[in-house]
Amino acid sequence: MNNIICAQHITKRYTGHTALDDVSVEIPTGSVYGLLGPNGAGKTTLIRVINRIIVPDEGQVIFDGKPITQQDIYRIGYLPEERGLYKKMKVGEHAVFLARLKGLSRYEALVRLKEWFTRFGIEDWWDKKVEDLSKGMAQKVQFIVTVLHQPRLLIFDEPFSGFDPINADLLKQEILRLRDNGATVIFSTHNMASVEEICDHITLINKSKNILSGRVDEIRHSYGNNIFAIQYRGNQDAFKNIEGSCSILEREYDQFSGLTSARIHIENDNDVRSVIAAINESVELRSFSEIIPSMNNIFIRAVNGNLK
Amino acid sequence: MRNIGLIIMREFKERVYKKSFIITTLLMPVLMLVLSIAPTLIMFFAKGETKHISVIDQSGIVADKLESNEDVVFEVVPNGDLQTELKRSLEQENFGVLYIEQDVVTNPNKVQLYTNASSSMTIEDSIADQIEDIVETERLKAHNIENLPEILKQIEVNISLTTYRNGDNEQSEATSSAASSFAGIALGFVLYFFLIIYGSIVMQSIIEEKNSRILEVLVSTVRPFDMMMGKILGVASVALTQIAIWGVLLIVISAAVIPAVIPQDVLAGVEAVQAGADVATLTADIDPEAITALASIMDTGYISELVVLLLLFMMGGFLLYAAMYAAIGASVDQVQDAQQLTTPVTIPIIFSFIILTMIMNDPNNPLVVWCSIIPFTSPIVMIGRIPSGIPTWEIVTSLILLYATFIVMVWLAGKIYRVGIFMHGKKPSLKELYRWLKY
Numbered sequence: 001m002n003n004i005i006c007a008q009h010i011t012k013r014y015t016g017h018t019a020l021d022d023v024s025v026e027i028p029t030g031s032v033y034g035l036l037g038p039n040g041a042g043k044t045t046l047i048r049v050i051n052r053i054i055v056p057d058e059g060q061v062i063f064d065g066k067p068i069t070q071q072d073i074y075r076i077g078y079l080p081e082e083r084g085l086y087k088k089m090k091v092g093e094h095a096v097f098l099a100r101l102k103g104l105s106r107y108e109a110l111v112r113l114k115e116w117f118t119r120f121g122i123e124d125w126w127d128k129k130v131e132d133l134s135k136g137m138a139q140k141v142q143f144i145v146t147v148l149h150q151p152r153l154l155i156f157d158e159p160f161s162g163f164d165p166i167n168a169d170l171l172k173q174e175i176l177r178l179r180d181n182g183a184t185v186i187f188s189t190h191n192m193a194s195v196e197e198i199c200d201h202i203t204l205i206n207k208s209k210n211i212l213s214g215r216v217d218e219i220r221h222s223y224g225n226n227i228f229a230i231q232y233r234g235n236q237d238a239f240k241n242i243e244g245s246c247s248i249l250e251r252e253y254d255q256f257s258g259l260t261s262a263r264i265h266i267e268n269d270n271d272v273r274s275v276i277a278a279i280n281e282s283v284e285l286r287s288f289s290e291i292i293p294s295m296n297n298i299f300i301r302a303v304n305g306n307l308k
Numbered sequence: 309m310r311n312i313g314l315i316i317m318r319e320f321k322e323r324v325y326k327k328s329f330i331i332t333t334l335l336m337p338v339l340m341l342v343l344s345i346a347p348t349l350i351m352f353f354a355k356g357e358t359k360h361i362s363v364i365d366q367s368g369i370v371a372d373k374l375e376s377n378e379d380v381v382f383e384v385v386p387n388g389d390l391q392t393e394l395k396r397s398l399e400q401e402n403f404g405v406l407y408i409e410q411d412v413v414t415n416p417n418k419v420q421l422y423t424n425a426s427s428s429m430t431i432e433d434s435i436a437d438q439i440e441d442i443v444e445t446e447r448l449k450a451h452n453i454e455n456l457p458e459i460l461k462q463i464e465v466n467i468s469l470t471t472y473r474n475g476d477n478e479q480s481e482a483t484s485s486a487a488s489s490f491a492g493i494a495l496g497f498v499l500y501f502f503l504i505i506y507g508s509i510v511m512q513s514i515i516e517e518k519n520s521r522i523l524e525v526l527v528s529t530v531r532p533f534d535m536m537m538g539k540i541l542g543v544a545s546v547a548l549t550q551i552a553i554w555g556v557l558l559i560v561i562s563a564a565v566i567p568a569v570i571p572q573d574v575l576a577g578v579e580a581v582q583a584g585a586d587v588a589t590l591t592a593d594i595d596p597e598a599i600t601a602l603a604s605i606m607d608t609g610y611i612s613e614l615v616v617l618l619l620l621f622m623m624g625g626f627l628l629y630a631a632m633y634a635a636i637g638a639s640v641d642q643v644q645d646a647q648q649l650t651t652p653v654t655i656p657i658i659f660s661f662i663i664l665t666m667i668m669n670d671p672n673n674p675l676v677v678w679c680s681i682i683p684f685t686s687p688i689v690m691i692g693r694i695p696s697g698i699p700t701w702e703i704v705t706s707l708i709l710l711y712a713t714f715i716v717m718v719w720l721a722g723k724i725y726r727v728g729i730f731m732h733g734k735k736p737s738l739k740e741l742y743r744w745l746k747y
Contacts, residue, residue, distance in 0.1 A: 015743060051528050070531075078528035084521030088322060100314055101529045142525065 002065070004029040004153055004184045010049055010059035012042075019045040020056070021208040027186060027201070032179050034199035034216075035188035036295075038303055041205045043188040044081060047157055050186075051078050063153075074103045077151035081158040081188075083142050085130045092126035095145050102149040109148070116144045120170075135162050143171065147178060154178060156187035160194060172198055192296040196220075202295075206303050220292045223301070226266045227291045234283035236260040242278055245271040259286060311530045312538045319513075319542025324549055333550050337557045359403035359431065361421075362396070364388040366410040373442045380431060382406070398424055406435065413446050470600070487600070488695040489668045495618055496664040496692035503625055503657055503687070506547045507633040510540055511646060514637030514725075523729045532726040536638075537718070540630045544623065551622075555615075574599065617694055617703065624710040625687025628717055629653065635721035635741070638728030645735040652738075660688035671696035681706050683713035720745060 005027040012020040020042045027033045037043050048054045050061055052073055061068045063075075085094055092113065099109035117123045120140055130138065139162055147154060156175070160168045175185055176198060189195060195202060196216065204212040212219065227249070232239065236253045244267070251262040260283075266275050279285050293301075323329055363384045365371030371384045380403075385393055393405050404423035412418050419439060421432065448456060514536075517523050526535055570578075577599045636649045663679045670676070671693045680690040680698075686706045694703065727744040728736075736744075 053527050073529060076528070080521070080524040080528070082521040082524050084519075084525065086318075086322070086517075086522055087520060089318075097314065097318055098525070101311055101526065145525075 002029050003027055003062075004064055005050060005186075006062040007046065007050060008059050008062065010046065010056045010061070012045055012049060012054065012056045018208050020049070022059075023205065023208070023210045024059075025203050025210065025213065027184060029184055030179065030182065031184060031200045032175065032198050033184070033186045034195045034202040035186060035205065036190075036192075036195065036202055036299060037188075037205035042208045043205055044157060046205065047078075047155055047186070047188060051076060051155065074149065075152045077102075077146040077149065077154045079142060079146040079154075079156045079159060081161070083139075085138055085141065087129070087131040089130055090126070091128050091130055091133065091141060094130055095141060095148075098145045099148050104149055112148050113144070116148065120144065136164060136167055139163060140167070143174070147174075147183075150183075152183060154183050154185045156185065158189060159187055160189060160191050168194075192294065192299055195295045204299065204302050212298075212302050216295070219298060220295065223298050224290060224292055226269065228264050228266060229261070229287070229289050229291055230264060230279065230285065231259050231261050231287040232279065232283040232285050233259055236283075238282040239279055240282075242275060246275045246278070263291070312534045312541070315530070315535065315538025316542040316545060319539060320545050320549075323543070323546045329546070329550070333553050337554055337561070341561075360397075360400075361403050361406050361435075362388070362393050363406045363408070364390060364393055365408045367408055367412045369446055370408050370412060370439055370442050374438055380434065394422055397422075403431075408439070412439075413443055416440075416443055488697070489671070491614070491695040492667055492671070492692040493664060495614075495695070496661070496667075496688045499618075499622055499625060499688045499691050500657065500661050500664070502547065502551075502622060503629050504654070506543055506626060507629045507653070508650075510543050510630045511633035511637035511650070512643060513543070514539060514634055515640060515643060515646070518638065518729055518732075519641060527729065532729065533722040536631075536634050536722055536725045540627065540634060540718075543630065544626055547626065614695065618691055620707060621687040621691045621710070624707065624714055628683065628687075628710065628714040629657070631714065631717045631721040635724040635728065638725040639731065639736050639741060639744070640728075641732060641735070649738065649741075656684040657688070660685040663689050664692045667692045667696070671698070677702070681709065683710045686710050 003026045005025070007023065007025045010020050010023045011018070023042070023046060025046070035043050035046065045054070049056050050068075052061075052068060052070065063069075063072045089097070095113050096106060096109045099113065100106060104112070114123075117126065122137070122140065125133070125137065125141070130141075133141070143159070146156075154175075159171060159175075163171060172194065175187070179185055199216050201215055202213070202219065203210055236251065239248075239262075241247050246267070247265050249263040249265055251260060253260045264275075266272055276285070276288060279288075358378065359380050361380060361382055363371045363374060363382050365384065371382075374382045374384075376382050390405065390407055397403075397405050402424065404421060404425075404427075407420045407422065409415075409418035416439075419436075421427065421435065453459070523535070530538075632653045633650070636646050636653070640646045640649065660679065663676055663685060666673060666676055667689070676689060676693065679685040680693050681702065683706075687710065690703065690706050723745050724741055728741075
């Protein structure tokens with residue numbers, strides 16, 4: 001698989017602190033890539049380095065196999081976290097201005113903007129003043145302008161902040177649609193649910209360092225704690241801890257259904273079959289599933305340094 | 309380059325298409341005109357009421373020679389008594405009583421004015437002048453010179469100096485230092501306001517853009533340097549538009565007004581001087597200084613040379629100062645925070661303004677000359693000196709230094725700008741700005 005972006009050993013120091021410390025990230029072409037990390041970890045700095053807004057002290061960024069140049073900027077669409085518009089301009093005029101800065105001709109910009117405005121059902125905003133838009137409305141305009149020049153790489157910094165659930169969902173659908181049309185999407189977020197929903201890969205940055213990178217499903221499976229959820233019918237006490245291989249973490253009996261739900265920890269992967277057999281011996285096993293940790297859980301553990 | 313162009317266009321449209329721009333641009337000349345005419349108009353219409361002054365003249369010499377006019381009417385009270393007259397004048401609400409003692413010719417301090425209301429310098433001076441003249445004539449009479457008034461009239465003279473510049477040209481040009489220094493100071497004044505007003509417009513609009521976070525959106529596609537230059541040149545284009553409009557208005561107004569106001573014979577004199585005639589040979593009853601001044605003001609070649617130089621220094625000065633204002637704007641969050649940082653920028657501007665007033669006395673004073681060469685003060689001071697006629701090499705040196713400094717300043721400002729636009733919260737000190745240069 002080829003990578004659209006390879007950030008290699010990026011270090012950026014400011015007087016007093018290091019914003020990025022030897023961070024390497026590989027972003028596969030056509031993926032939706034999540035950039036996670038607590039506030040102040042260095043996500044925005046990394047995004048700005050990829051965007052060529054700031055120059056790293058060490059390391060380099062490879063775009064499509066070649067060191068990134070100013071020309072490549074036109075193939076990137078960037079929606080910053082803190083985003084604003086000129087308040088006194090009209091929406092349409094403003095959108096055309098931003099589109100032309102990204103290299104589109106006036107005509108091309110007009111055609112594409114009309115198309116997007118129609119898709120979002122906001123044609124009648126064209127002659128409104130920007131200052132009359134609500135925050136969510138302005139966000140939509142900014143989103144359109146970011147993707148308008150059909151960049152190969154899209155970078156969204158906290159795209160969901162400020163969106164209501166309906167618009168956040170619309171945004172998610174658009175991100176996935178853009179991915180399906182061949183774009184690569186990087187976005188930084190705190191919203192772990194959205195990461196599980198739409199990200200293929202993630203990188204977790206904490207204290208200026210890359211502490212975790214990989215495919216989302218692989219990460220979630222590999223950081224499972226061998227905790228399983230089981231449900232069984234029968235005498236709830238009939239199933240006991242099995243010395244050295246299985247311990248019961250919690251257990252609850254529901255008198256209406258007559259089912260007991262429990263969470264158990266199996267110490268060794270190889271014991272799974274024998275544990276199931278043992279449970280089956282004592283009670284009537286109705287369900288058995290591994291509890292895969294949520295990204296939220298992995299995030300908190302990773303940031304606190306408790307990740308195995 | 310394309311992006312700088314787009315940014316300049318946006319800046320220009322946003323400012324020039326605004327109602328407030330159109331209104332101020334059109335109203336400003338009207339306001340200036342009103343301001344310059346207002347004092348004359350007020351003087352004309354607001355005639356004070358006539359003041360009645362009773363005169364008690366013990367000497368018997370002064371009273372009947374005092375001349376009443378529209379402002380002051382003297383009423384001689386023969387053999388009046390000061391106390392009764394004072395009372396009467398109070399009852400009649402007169403202005404007051406002038407009391408002249410007997411020996412006023414030998415002792416000129418023996419004149420008193422009693423007023424019922426507050427007095428004024430003008431009235432006091434005009435009364436004193438009249439009495440002075442009367443006493444002087446009286447004293448001269450004592451010398452018994454025949455035909456004295458005729459003699460006095462004969463010897464009266466009024467010298468007016470015609471100044472020539474001793475140049476390389478065979479034909480020396482008559483110059484008018486009054487016109488030069490007036491033009492110089494007026495131009496310097498224009499430049500002073502131009503730098504201060506448009507400089508802070510650049511600063512304020514960058515602060516605004518920084519706060520609205522539009523810069524964050526732009527910065528991914530536009531290099532910070534282009535953003536800054538676009539802003540500076542955009543505001544410059546607005547300024548030039550405004551000045552061009554004012555210039556056209558000024559020319560139209562003066563073309564319409566000057567021939568109507570100036571007497572025909574003066575105009576003829578001006579034309580003669582422009583055609584190469586020597587001022588001194590013209591009729592004696594017109595002030596040659598005035599004709600020379602008018603001739604240079606109405607000389608298109610002279611004016612266009614002045615306009616070109618004014619634009620060159622204006623642009624150089626603006627670019628230099630706007631770059632500094634831009635760097636400051638990028639590094640603070642609020643206009644109030646900028647105060648401390650703008651002080652070092654405004655000081656040279658205000659200093660140049662002070663130097664400008666010295667040009668009137670001597671345009672070649674060493675301090676003035678140096679200030680017209682040093683880039684930070686040169687735009688205002690040099691433009692103030694130019695109308696007095698100075699060597700070309702001085703102008704060229706000054707321009708080269710100015711534009712070279714501008715390039716260095718823009719480069720430095722660009723570095724601060726690049727870092728500053730991402731800095732929010734803390735107000736930076738000068739020391740921090742210096743550190744940003746090395747980021």
